[in-house]
Amino acid sequence: MKIENEIVELYKEIYPVYAFMQGISECRGKIFIPSKTNRKKVIRKINLLLKQARDKKHLIILKSLKYKLELYKPYQFVNGLGSYLFNYEMKKTSVSEILPDLKEGVRILIKEDTKMPIGIRILCAMGIDNAIVGLKKMSKDGELIYLLKRYRAKLNINFELNRENILHNFKKNSLGRKKEYKKYLNGVMGVPEAPRKIEKLCLKWLRLTLSEFNLVADKIKKKYNLSDVGEIDKFLLEKSGKNLLKTADEWRKKLRLPIEKNLLEISKRHKVKYIITPDYLESKLPIAAASAMNYLSGDFENILFLTKKAKINDYFLVDILVHEEFGHNVNFSNSLDSNILDRLIFLPTMYPTAEIIATYLEYRFFELSKKLNLGRKFDLFYSYVVFKRFLIVYLRAIADIRINTGKNSFAEFLEWANNETGINKDSLFHDIFGKFFIPGYATAYPLGMHALENLRKKSNINEKEFNTKVWSLGLPPFSVFLDSAKKIGKEFKK
Numbered sequence: 001m002k003i004e005n006e007i008v009e010l011y012k013e014i015y016p017v018y019a020f021m022q023g024i025s026e027c028r029g030k031i032f033i034p035s036k037t038n039r040k041k042v043i044r045k046i047n048l049l050l051k052q053a054r055d056k057k058h059l060i061i062l063k064s065l066k067y068k069l070e071l072y073k074p075y076q077f078v079n080g081l082g083s084y085l086f087n088y089e090m091k092k093t094s095v096s097e098i099l100p101d102l103k104e105g106v107r108i109l110i111k112e113d114t115k116m117p118i119g120i121r122i123l124c125a126m127g128i129d130n131a132i133v134g135l136k137k138m139s140k141d142g143e144l145i146y147l148l149k150r151y152r153a154k155l156n157i158n159f160e161l162n163r164e165n166i167l168h169n170f171k172k173n174s175l176g177r178k179k180e181y182k183k184y185l186n187g188v189m190g191v192p193e194a195p196r197k198i199e200k201l202c203l204k205w206l207r208l209t210l211s212e213f214n215l216v217a218d219k220i221k222k223k224y225n226l227s228d229v230g231e232i233d234k235f236l237l238e239k240s241g242k243n244l245l246k247t248a249d250e251w252r253k254k255l256r257l258p259i260e261k262n263l264l265e266i267s268k269r270h271k272v273k274y275i276i277t278p279d280y281l282e283s284k285l286p287i288a289a290a291s292a293m294n295y296l297s298g299d300f301e302n303i304l305f306l307t308k309k310a311k312i313n314d315y316f317l318v319d320i321l322v323h324e325e326f327g328h329n330v331n332f333s334n335s336l337d338s339n340i341l342d343r344l345i346f347l348p349t350m351y352p353t354a355e356i357i358a359t360y361l362e363y364r365f366f367e368l369s370k371k372l373n374l375g376r377k378f379d380l381f382y383s384y385v386v387f388k389r390f391l392i393v394y395l396r397a398i399a400d401i402r403i404n405t406g407k408n409s410f411a412e413f414l415e416w417a418n419n420e421t422g423i424n425k426d427s428l429f430h431d432i433f434g435k436f437f438i439p440g441y442a443t444a445y446p447l448g449m450h451a452l453e454n455l456r457k458k459s460n461i462n463e464k465e466f467n468t469k470v471w472s473l474g475l476p477p478f479s480v481f482l483d484s485a486k487k488i489g490k491e492f493k494k
C-alpha cells in the first residue's frame with residue numbers, strides 16, 4: 001500500500017471518532033483505547049513506515065503520531081470524551097455505540113499507575129468533570145459515570161478546581177514536561193524552532209505591540225474616564241450583546257464583502273453552521289472555535305462554536321469571526337480539493353498550520369479595517385481589542401515555553417505578565433490555562449503569523465491572489481505549509 005494510504009489507515013485507527021465525524025463511515029462505533037499494548041502495537045507499525053518514508057510531509061506526520069503515542073498521558077483520553085460525545089451528537093448517532101469501549105478505556109486507566117505530576121492530574125480531573133456533565137445529558141447509562149468517578153478519586157485532587165487552587169498547586173514543573181517539551185514542540189506539533197529562540201522573538205513582538213496597545217488604552221482612559229486596563233475591560237464587558245448568534249450572523253454578513261473584495265476569494269462550497277458551545281465543552285473552548293463535519297465525504301459543512309460564558313462584545317466578536325470563520329472555516333472550504341493528508345482534521349500537525357492562517361488573517365483584516373469607515377468609536381475599541389489579543393498571543397507562547405519547561409510556575413508567570421502589560425491576572429489565567437492541554441500549540445500562532453506575513457510581503461503576486469492560494473493548501477505540517485506558501489509567492493516573475 002502507498003504510504004499515503006497507510007497514514008490514512010493510521011488516522012482511522014488512532015482517531016476513529018474524528019474519522020467518523022469527517023465522513024468515514026466504517027469508523028462508526030469505534031474507539032482507540034490507548035492501553036500500553038495498543039500504543040506499542042501502533043508505534044511498531046509507525047516505525048516500519050518511517051523506514052520506508054522519504055517525503056518530508058510523510059516523515060513529519062509519522063513522527064508526530066509516534067511521539068504523541070510515546071508521550072501519551074491519560075488526560076488526553078478523558079479530555080477527549082467531551083468531543084466524542086459532541087461528534088456523535090452532530091452525526092445524529094447514539095453514543096451508546098461507543099460506550100462499551102469508553103468503559104473499557106476507563107477501566108484500563110483505573111488499573112494503571114496514577115502517579116503523575118499534579119498539573120497533569122488537574123487536567124485529567126477537569127476532563128472527567130466535563131465529560132460527566134455531557135454524559136448525564138446524553139445517556140441514561142450510569143456505569144461510565146461511575147467508572148469516571150472512581151478514576152477521579154484515584155487522582156487525589158481533593159479541592160475545587162478554581163483559579164486560586166489551581167495556581168496554588170501549579171508549582172514549577174507540575175506539568176512534568178521539562179525534558180519532554182522539545183519533543184512535543186518539534187515532534188508532535190512539528191514546529192521546527194528552538195524554545196529559546198521563540199521566547200526571545202515573542203518578547204520582542206510583545207514589547208512592540210505593547211507600545212501601540214498603551215497608546216490606544218490611554219486614549220480610551222481619557223475619553224471615558226477610566227483608570228486602567230482592568231476598567232476598560234470591565235467597561236467593554238458591559239457592552240456584550242444578549243443575542244450572540246443573531247449578532248454574529250449580522251456581523252458575518254457585513255464582514256464577508258470587504259474580505260472577499262480585498263483579502264481572499266471564498267469557495268462556493270463554503271457553508272457554516274453557528275452554534276452555542278455545549279456546556280460540557282466550555283472549558284475546552286472557552287471563547288470560540290471552528291470545526292468541520294464530513295470533510296472527507298460529500299456533505300461537508302463547517303461548524304463555528306461561540307461560548308456564551310465568554311461575554312463577547314461587538315469588537316471582540318469581529319476579531320473572533322475573522323479568525324474562526326474567515327480564517328479556519330474558509331481554509332477548510334477552500335481546501336476541499338487538497339491532498340487527503342492535508343484534510344485529516346485533528347491530526348496533531350494540523351493545529352499549528354490552522355492557527356498560522358487564522359491569526360495572520362486577524363492581522364491583515366485589522367489593517368484593512370482602518371480603511372473601511374466603521375466609525376471612530378469602532379476603530380478605537382477594535383484596535384484596543386486586537387492589540388490586546390496579540391499581546392495574549394505572545395504571552396501564551398511565552399507561557400507555553402516557560403511553564404512547560406519549569407522556568408516559571410503558573411503564578412510567577414501571571415505576576416510577570418501582569419506587571420509587563422497591565423492585563424489583569426484573572427483574564428490572563430483564563431486565556432492561558434486551556435493551552436496546557438496541548439503543549440507547544442501556543443507557539444504556532446505568533447511564529448506562523450509573522451512567517452506568513454513576511455512571505456506575503458516578499459511575494460510577486462498581489463495580496464488577494466496570494467491569500468486565496470494559501471487558503472487552498474489545506475493543513476499540511478507547519479514547515480511544509482510555509483514551504484508551499486513561499487513557492488506561491490515566487491510563482492510569477494515580476
Ligand SMILES: [Zn+2]
Pocket residue numbers: 323328354355358
Ligand atoms: Zn484558531
